[in-house]
Amino acid sequence: MSAVEPFRGASDLVPGVHGERPVPPRIEAVNDFVIKFANVNGSGSASANELFAKAILRMGVPVSPRNIFPSNIQGLPTWYEVRVSEDGWLGRRGGIDMMVAMNPQTWDADVAELEPGGYLFYDSTRPMPASRFRPDIHVIGMPLTEICNAVYSDPRQRQLFKNIVYVGALSVLLEIDDQVIEKLFGEQYRGKEKLLASNVQALHLGRDFAKEHLQGPLGVRVRRADRVGDGIFIDGNSAAALGCVYGGATVAAWYPITPSSSVAEAFQKYCAKFRVDPATGQNCYAIVQAEDEIASIGMVVGAGWNGARAFTATSGPGISLMTEFIGLAYFAEIPVTIINVQRGGPSTGMPTRTQQADLLACAYASHGDTKHVLLLPEDPHECFEHAACALDLADRLQTPVFVMTDLDIGMNQRLCRPFAWEEGRSYDRGKVMTAEELEAGRDFGRYKDVDGDGIPWRTLPGTHPTRGSYFTRGTTRDPYARYSERGPDYIYNVERLLKKFRTAADLVPQPVIAMAAQPTRLGVIYFGSTSPAMAEALAVLQAEGIHVDAMRLRAFPFPDSVAAFIAAHDQVFVVEQNRDAQMRSLLVNELEVDPARLVKVLHYDGTPITARFITRAITQVVRPTADPKEAQA
Amino acid sequence: MTYIAKPPLRHPTLEKNRVGYTRRDYEGKISTLCAGCGHDSISAAIIQACWELDIEPHRVAKLSGIGCSSKTPDYFLGASHGFNTVHGRMPSVLTGANLANRDLLYLGVSGDGDSASIGLGQFAHAMRRGVRMAYIVENNGVYGLTKGQFSATADQGSKSKKGVINSDSPVDLVGIALQLGATYVARGFSGNKQQLVPLVKGAIQHGGAAFIDVISPCVAFNNHPGSTKSYDYVREHNESVSRIDFIAPGEEITADYGPGEVVDVRQHDGTFLRLRRLHADYDATNREQAMAHVQQHQSRGEVVTGLLYVDPLATDLHMALNTSARPLNALGLAQLCPGRPALDKLNASLR
Numbered sequence: 001m002s003a004v005e006p007f008r009g010a011s012d013l014v015p016g017v018h019g020e021r022p023v024p025p026r027i028e029a030v031n032d033f034v035i036k037f038a039n040v041n042g043s044g045s046a047s048a049n050e051l052f053a054k055a056i057l058r059m060g061v062p063v064s065p066r067n068i069f070p071s072n073i074q075g076l077p078t079w080y081e082v083r084v085s086e087d088g089w090l091g092r093r094g095g096i097d098m099m100v101a102m103n104p105q106t107w108d109a110d111v112a113e114l115e116p117g118g119y120l121f122y123d124s125t126r127p128m129p130a131s132r133f134r135p136d137i138h139v140i141g142m143p144l145t146e147i148c149n150a151v152y153s154d155p156r157q158r159q160l161f162k163n164i165v166y167v168g169a170l171s172v173l174l175e176i177d178d179q180v181i182e183k184l185f186g187e188q189y190r191g192k193e194k195l196l197a198s199n200v201q202a203l204h205l206g207r208d209f210a211k212e213h214l215q216g217p218l219g220v221r222v223r224r225a226d227r228v229g230d231g232i233f234i235d236g237n238s239a240a241a242l243g244c245v246y247g248g249a250t251v252a253a254w255y256p257i258t259p260s261s262s263v264a265e266a267f268q269k270y271c272a273k274f275r276v277d278p279a280t281g282q283n284c285y286a287i288v289q290a291e292d293e294i295a296s297i298g299m300v301v302g303a304g305w306n307g308a309r310a311f312t313a314t315s316g317p318g319i320s321l322m323t324e325f326i327g328l329a330y331f332a333e334i335p336v337t338i339i340n341v342q343r344g345g346p347s348t349g350m351p352t353r354t355q356q357a358d359l360l361a362c363a364y365a366s367h368g369d370t371k372h373v374l375l376l377p378e379d380p381h382e383c384f385e386h387a388a389c390a391l392d393l394a395d396r397l398q399t400p401v402f403v404m405t406d407l408d409i410g411m412n413q414r415l416c417r418p419f420a421w422e423e424g425r426s427y428d429r430g431k432v433m434t435a436e437e438l439e440a441g442r443d444f445g446r447y448k449d450v451d452g453d454g455i456p457w458r459t460l461p462g463t464h465p466t467r468g469s470y471f472t473r474g475t476t477r478d479p480y481a482r483y484s485e486r487g488p489d490y491i492y493n494v495e496r497l498l499k500k501f502r503t504a505a506d507l508v509p510q511p512v513i514a515m516a517a518q519p520t521r522l523g524v525i526y527f528g529s530t531s532p533a534m535a536e537a538l539a540v541l542q543a544e545g546i547h548v549d550a551m552r553l554r555a556f557p558f559p560d561s562v563a564a565f566i567a568a569h570d571q572v573f574v575v576e577q578n579r580d581a582q583m584r585s586l587l588v589n590e591l592e593v594d595p596a597r598l599v600k601v602l603h604y605d606g607t608p609i610t611a612r613f614i615t616r617a618i619t620q621v622v623r624p625t626a627d628p629k630e631a632q633a
Numbered sequence: 634m635t636y637i638a639k640p641p642l643r644h645p646t647l648e649k650n651r652v653g654y655t656r657r658d659y660e661g662k663i664s665t666l667c668a669g670c671g672h673d674s675i676s677a678a679i680i681q682a683c684w685e686l687d688i689e690p691h692r693v694a695k696l697s698g699i700g701c702s703s704k705t706p707d708y709f710l711g712a713s714h715g716f717n718t719v720h721g722r723m724p725s726v727l728t729g730a731n732l733a734n735r736d737l738l739y740l741g742v743s744g745d746g747d748s749a750s751i752g753l754g755q756f757a758h759a760m761r762r763g764v765r766m767a768y769i770v771e772n773n774g775v776y777g778l779t780k781g782q783f784s785a786t787a788d789q790g791s792k793s794k795k796g797v798i799n800s801d802s803p804v805d806l807v808g809i810a811l812q813l814g815a816t817y818v819a820r821g822f823s824g825n826k827q828q829l830v831p832l833v834k835g836a837i838q839h840g841g842a843a844f845i846d847v848i849s850p851c852v853a854f855n856n857h858p859g860s861t862k863s864y865d866y867v868r869e870h871n872e873s874v875s876r877i878d879f880i881a882p883g884e885e886i887t888a889d890y891g892p893g894e895v896v897d898v899r900q901h902d903g904t905f906l907r908l909r910r911l912h913a914d915y916d917a918t919n920r921e922q923a924m925a926h927v928q929q930h931q932s933r934g935e936v937v938t939g940l941l942y943v944d945p946l947a948t949d950l951h952m953a954l955n956t957s958a959r960p961l962n963a964l965g966l967a968q969l970c971p972g973r974p975a976l977d978k979l980n981a982s983l984r
Binding site: 230234248283291295308328483 | 689694707715968976
């Protein structure tokens with residue numbers, strides 16, 4: 001390592017100076033801006049970018065970062081977009097105020113994405129000609145490569161520390177507290193003093209250069225606030241895994257698929273932490289990476305049949321492979337929990353982009369007449385809640401239950417309410433008849449609707465020497481589980497399953513309604529990861545005098561309140577992230593409402609929906625005189 | 634599949650085993666398979682093996698896929714929970730069931746269509762994973778339920794009932810099981826109950842993944858001249874590597890075996906497999922030799938039967954996963970939920 005040498009072209013490294021041109025107006029915003037990092041996949045930028053976001057969070061300012069990445073190992077473009085919002089808006093806003101352009105391949109698109117008056121930060125080791133900059137933005141050049149090449153001899157270090165150096169420079173330009181970053185380093189590299197020291201050094205390299213050569217602060221900057229409260233910062237996949245731990249899952253079988261793999265990996269991590277019997281050192285869990293999705297759901301079916309709480313995590317193509325078993329579990333009435341972290345489809349579609357496009361595939365998975373329970377978490381907090389709830393519901397209802405998250409919630413860290421667990425909360429194991437009950441002579445008919453709720457009683461294998469055994473199969477049977485091809489027996493089964501599904505509507509998480517400030521005939525229905533963008537859109541619409549009552553769905557089947565909400569409004573916008581308005585189809589199909597009253601608002605390019613998109617789409621319908629071009633933005 | 638239960642009448646003098654059950658207590662419903670089906674002989678062998686082993690019927694979980702063979706669990710161990718899963722995917726369901734409750738005995742019943750075609754992958758992975766079970770394939774080389782199509786175990790050159798010659802190479806499940814790490818591999822013949830019963834007993838008591846391929850002629854579609862899975866063909870080409878007795882611990886060991894003819898194989902649960910060597914040089918604990926032996930005889934058109942390979946110290950998936958000795962399905966909130974203080978601490982770490 002050597003000392004930093006003086007830099008060539010240092011005079012160019014000031015905002016807005018690239019040739020003779022007028023200085024454009026600049027975006028001025030404190031704690032309210034969007035910054036995007038354009039990187040090359042595999043260049044080691046992820047941890048530096050995450051560090052940047054966390055530092056702002058530690059300053060008490062809410063942030064919502066999003067990874068936008070390709071389905072590739074390395075070399076292709078990857079982006080990390082951080083929204084900074086003191087008001088606490090966590091959805092994507094749309095538009096970029098500052099671009100950290102580290103990928104020459106995407107330069108033109110990245111520059112084009114900037115809002116007028118925005119800031120472009122780039123590696124000026126090879127200065128760009130003025131023609132490559134827009135006249136209405138501010139350019140900040142910093143010779144990152146040159147700095148790192150001067151200081152580090154190892155090629156990998158030169159690459160990796162470039163990212164920390166730009167974080168250091170940004171901390172000066174945006175007035176991020178360097179002590180906060182160093183504290184984060186301290187936490188990250190606890191016990192690894194050498195790594196800690198080298199990272200702090202790289203940070204200071206960036207800071208020192210920025211102080212000496214760049215003009216800070218910019219118009220966008222960070223100021224300490226107290227708006228994070230007791231919120232936690234975590235990704236939905238980890239949260240869902242933790243929910244499975246708390247919910248009592250003991251068997252997990254899975255097959256790797258983006259974006260769901262980290263659910264099982266996090267489950268493994270949490271189980272190792274919480275589920276090892278201290279007395280024996282034995283694991284109170286079993287995790288199997290199966291040979292494929294079919295085997296993974298098969299193992300879950302077997303474990304559920306045998307009385308363990310079991311789950312798998314997958315994504316769209318995995319669901320396709322699992323559907324035969326899902327049908328068996330539905331008809332044979334076996335508890336199964338499936339965490340579906342949705343991505344862009346169909347087929348391999350956009351494997352690393354987000355969508356809400358598996359709704360119909362999951363709601364009606366398998367051949368024949370089937371209906372499945374779907375839970376629709378909005379953020380990591382609800383990923384935790386719904387995962388634990390799904391395990392209860394699967395046992396209670398003896399059926400597959402899907403937790404329908406998506407890449408946006410699953411793989412991005414999100415600021416959310418802390419996890420909650422009521423002391424004294426117990427597991428709902430559902431209707432399992434014990435040896436004592438069998439011994440007492442209680443009538444056992446495996447598929448008999450004893451309680452009028454459509455849910456039969458079951459016994460677990462090995463319960464009693466002479467009573468309670470039955471044969472499980474995917475073929476029709478009578479209420480005592482005896483094989484039957486009689487029409488009335490079949491009708492009894494499928495009608496009871498429908499009754500059970502209606503029972504489920506009262507047991508699933510109920511919708512959340514937010515009434516507008518003024519009475520209105522407009523409503524909006526939304527669900528899942530759309531939630532934060534929707535919350536902001538509603539506020540913007542209200543500020544513009546458009547009042548909309550909102551219902552956030554949290555589950556399928558739909559409780560009666562959903563039909564009532566639709567009936568109470570002339571027009572109900574259904575906001576979702578797929579092409580074919582799948583939730584709207586479910587609403588029309590299940591509630592038999594007039595399709596004309598349900599207005600589609602659809603976003604499906606694979607990026608998370610933005611508040612701007614929703615606001616424009618609704619405004620366009622309510623005030624059709626608005627510029628139609630804007631609505632497409 | 635049938636829903637016809639056998640009459641509950643029992644002769645009062647029927648012999649009971651040590652856990653108080655008669656042989657009839659191990660029966661199931663009346664079989665609807667064709668008269669003379671080899672599968673019914675296998676069911677009878679399973680019944681006898683479980684009765685002789687003093688297994689409580691309800692402590693067995695019997696799982697199968699789809700097909701004639703997969704119907705058979707309904708025809709034995711009527712007091713056990715059974716599960717007729719989906720075509721070819723019994724191994725994964727059994728694996729999950731086994732993970733949930735390690736205290737039961739697991740019997741996986743499958744067919745050649747079920748295990749060698751659609752289920753080849755699951756069969757292979759269950760073997761390499763070491764799921765403790767007795768996996769029995771009732772192998773007739775033909776699809777019976779769909780009326781006579783070749784299965785993947787049908788020998789090349791064999792003739793179907795409709796006169797079609799099979800041009801594909803057969804899948805040898807024994808070879809696959811040996812290669813992928815099954816720790817008990819045997820081949821039996823449904824027409825040789827004396828050999829089959831101890832093979833089943835050994836598989837049930839084995840500490841890891843036990844596999845038995847049972848040649849089981851299909852009287853309706855694959856028991857004609859030209860078939861290599863017919864009764865006549867198998868009887869003529871049967872090459873037995875061993876005749877085995879299964880001896881549970883504590884029982885008297887007879888001493889009427891000459892030196893050099895017998896090898897006792899102690900399994901990790903304390904039970905023994907006693908092998909009577911018909912081939913002086915055959916060592917059933919040598920996997921490589923077993924593989925070579927099977928292939929050599931196969932190339933001569935012989936069907937090698939008997940206990941082909943056993944690892945007496947086999948372990949299973951639970952051992953690999955270091956799973957709780959107490960069944961996972963018996964654990965409650967106290968063992969499973971880390972509780973609120975841990976959650977509060979975790980929340981604090983996420984800020």
